[in-house]
Amino acid sequence: MAIIITGGTGKTSSRIARISLDAKIPFLIASRKGQDGVPSGMPAVKFDWFDPTTFENPFQYKFANGENITAVYLVHPGQGDPKDFMNPFIDIAFKKYGVHKFVLLAGSTITNGGYFMGQVWKHLFELQVEHNILLATWFMENFTEWLHPTSIKQENKFYTACGDGKIPFVSADDIAASAFHCLTGTKPHQGYRILGPELLTMDEAAAKISKALGRTIRHVKLPDEESTKRFQEFGLAEDRAKFMTGLETGTAAGAEGNFGAGSVRELIGRPPMTFDEWAQKNKNAWN
Ligand SMILES: NC(=O)c1ccc[n+]([C@@H]2O[C@H](COP(=O)([O-])OP(=O)(O)OC[C@H]3O[C@@H](n4cnc5c(N)ncnc54)[C@H](OP(=O)(O)O)[C@@H]3O)[C@@H](O)[C@H]2O)c1
Known part of the structure; x- marks a missing residue:
C-alpha cells in the first residue's frame, strides 16, 4: 500500500503526510515545488495540475519496498475548472497505473454531477472506481x-x-484524519460531510x-x-x-x-x- 497526496504543502495535505509518516504508511507528496518544498524526511515529486507532463511523475517514483500506489488524495489547486485537469489525471492513475481508490476533497455543498467538483465526483462514479468524497465546510x-x-x-x-x-x-486536523482513514481503509463509496x-x-x-x-x-x-x-x-x-x-x-x-452532525466521528472514531x-x-x- 502507498498513497499519493496532491495538494502539496497545503493545509490538509501536509497533515495527511504527517499522519502517514507517523503511521509508517508509504506516501508521496505531489507538489509544484517537488522535493525542495517539503519538510525533510517526506518524499515528494514535482506535480502541477496545469502541466500534464508532470501527471505521471508520481508513478515513476520507486518506493523503498516496491509498494504499489493504491490510493490518491485529490485537492483542487484554487483556480480553474476541476473537470478539465482532475478528470484526465484520474484517467491516467486508474487506466494506466491501476490506482483503484480516490479520496476527493470538496466543499460541503457539492453534489454528484453538480457544479465545480461535482463533475469530478461524477467522473469517479462513472468510472466505477472506489471513491470517498469529503464534503468539508x-x-x-x-x-x-x-x-x-x-x-x-x-x-x-x-x-x-x-x-x-x-x-x-472544522479543523484541518480532523479533515486530514478523515482523509487518512478513507485512503487506508475501506469505507462505502459516497460523500461524507466533514463538519x-x-x-x-x-x-x-x-x-x-x-x-x-x-x-x-x-x-x-x-x-x-x-x-x-x-x-x-x-x-x-x-x-x-x-x-x-x-x-x-x-x-x-x-x-x-x-447539515446535521456530519461524518467525522464515524470516520475517525472520535468527535471533531x-x-x-x-x-x-x-x-x-x-x-
Ligand atoms: N479553505 C476552506 O475553508 C475550504 C473549505 C471547503 C473546501 N475547501 C476546498 O479545499 C481545497 C483546498 O483548499 P485550501 O484552502 O485548503 O488550500 P490548500 O490545500 O491549503 O492549498 C492548495 C495547495 O494546492 C497546491 N497547489 C496549488 N496550485 C497547484 C498546482 N497548479 N498544481 C498542483 N498543486 C497546486 C499547493 O501546494 P504546493 O505549493 O506544494 O504545490 C497548495 O498548498 C479546495 O478545493 C477548496 O475548495 C476549502
Whole structure:
C-alpha cells in the first residue's frame, strides 16, 4: 500500500503526510515545488495540475519496498475548472497505473454531477472506481493559515461576506484524519460531510479567538463587491474571487447551517475538535 497526496504543502495535505509518516504508511507528496518544498524526511515529486507532463511523475517514483500506489488524495489547486485537469489525471492513475481508490476533497455543498467538483465526483462514479468524497465546510485554519491571519495580527479584525450565517467550522486536523482513514481503509463509496461539532457565526468565531488571545478581535461584515475586491487583493483571479464571494454570501443565507452532525466521528472514531480547543492550541499564530 502507498498513497499519493496532491495538494502539496497545503493545509490538509501536509497533515495527511504527517499522519502517514507517523503511521509508517508509504506516501508521496505531489507538489509544484517537488522535493525542495517539503519538510525533510517526506518524499515528494514535482506535480502541477496545469502541466500534464508532470501527471505521471508520481508513478515513476520507486518506493523503498516496491509498494504499489493504491490510493490518491485529490485537492483542487484554487483556480480553474476541476473537470478539465482532475478528470484526465484520474484517467491516467486508474487506466494506466491501476490506482483503484480516490479520496476527493470538496466543499460541503457539492453534489454528484453538480457544479465545480461535482463533475469530478461524477467522473469517479462513472468510472466505477472506489471513491470517498469529503464534503468539508469552512476550515478553522482559514484564520491561521490562509485568509485572515494577517488582518487579525495587524488590525485585530477579519473581513467576510458571511454575515450572520451559521458555520460548523472544522479543523484541518480532523479533515486530514478523515482523509487518512478513507485512503487506508475501506469505507462505502459516497460523500461524507466533514463538519465540526458546533454551529457558529463569524461573530461568534471572533469572540472565541478573542477569548483564546486575551484581546478583542472583530468580524467586519462586508458587502458582496467589497468581498470580491478583498479576495482579488489576496491574489485570486476575478472569477475565483467572485466564486469565493458567492460561497460567503451563500453561507450568510444559511447554506452551511443545516447539515446535521456530519461524518467525522464515524470516520475517525472520535468527535471533531471544538473551536475553543482549536483556538487555544493555535493562538500563537496571531501574535
Ligand atoms: N479553505 C476552506 O475553508 C475550504 C473549505 C471547503 C473546501 N475547501 C476546498 O479545499 C481545497 C483546498 O483548499 P485550501 O484552502 O485548503 O488550500 P490548500 O490545500 O491549503 O492549498 C492548495 C495547495 O494546492 C497546491 N497547489 C496549488 N496550485 C497547484 C498546482 N497548479 N498544481 C498542483 N498543486 C497546486 C499547493 O501546494 P504546493 O505549493 O506544494 O504545490 C497548495 O498548498 C479546495 O478545493 C477548496 O475548495 C476549502
